Amino acid sequence: MSGGNPCLNCGACCAFFRVSFYWGEVHSDYAVPEALTEPVSFARLAMQGTNQPAPRCVALQGEVGGCVACSIYENRPGPCREFDPFDAEGACNRAREAHGLPPLEPPLVAA
Numbered sequence: 001m002s003g004g005n006p007c008l009n010c011g012a013c014c015a016f017f018r019v020s021f022y023w024g025e026v027h028s029d030y031a032v033p034e035a036l037t038e039p040v041s042f043a044r045l046a047m048q049g050t051n052q053p054a055p056r057c058v059a060l061q062g063e064v065g066g067c068v069a070c071s072i073y074e075n076r077p078g079p080c081r082e083f084d085p086f087d088a089e090g091a092c093n094r095a096r097e098a099h100g101l102p103p104l105e106p107p108l109v110a111a
């Protein structure tokens with residue numbers, strides 16, 4: 001794989017996990033668009049489309065594994081900002097595997 005951002009040709013996590021967050025994020029500096037959310041519990045919202053048996057965030061543009069984009073990138077909620085493709089738990093690769101995509105290799109660290 002090239003050294004570019006692997007997320008630009010993936011989007012698997014946006015169509016795998018429930019993306020839920022504290023409701024206050026719609027009124028925070030993030031200003032998550034409330035119209036694209038739905039309540040999932042007291043004080044918590046989720047991105048529409050992610051609280052489904054076959055999740056897909058309403059803000060995801062493009063087809064998973066192809067050229068994708070987040071239509072609210074500047075206003076995406078905290079879980080999306082914090083999601084690490086190379087997290088130790090392997091969440092990214094679980095999402096990729098579910099969509100038939102190969103696992104990411106950790107980036108090489110310069111000596």
Ligand code: SF4
Nearest residue numbers: 007010011013085092
């Ligand atoms: S599954 Fe991993 S590589 Fe794909 S968009 Fe999410 S963080 Fe990026």
Ligand code: SF4
Nearest residue numbers: 014057059060070080
């Ligand atoms: S808000 Fe954007 S980054 Fe977050 S799940 Fe939806 S499409 Fe993906």
